[in-house]
Amino acid sequence: MGCRLSELILDCRDPELLAGFWCAVLGYTVLDREEGGVEIGPPEGFGGIAPTIIFSPTREPKRGRLRLHWDVSPTDRDQDAELERLLELGATRADVGQTGEESWFVLADPEGNEFCLLRTRIRPARP
Known part of the structure; x- marks a missing residue:
């Protein structure tokens, strides 16, 4: 195997709101906060079976359907x-x-x- 998904990054207007929502959905915890962004992941942290998710702040609104x-x-x-x-x-x-x-x-x-x-x-x- 060459690669594995380790992190997913989502630009959003309110990283704290989405981090709380997705922690509750997935059973994740907050792993890090940096420069307005929030990283969440499984309790064992980065590098495990499941990828972490980083909610990165942006001022731009979402436009249309997500491509992913x-x-x-x-x-x-x-x-x-x-x-x-x-x-x-x-x-x-x-x-x-x-x-x-x-x-x-x-x-x-x-x-x-x-x-x-x-x-x-x-x-x-x-x-």
């Missing part, structure tokens, strides 16, 4: 229960042209960044 989006899968509950949990955390339903027949839900985080909640339950990413 995240898919998340439930780990300890079914899709319907996870959907309710994500909505309670501040996710909103998003319409990107889906038919309604999909096996996933399209959602948006508090800044409108789209992500999908898949049906398949997977094991947590822990070593």
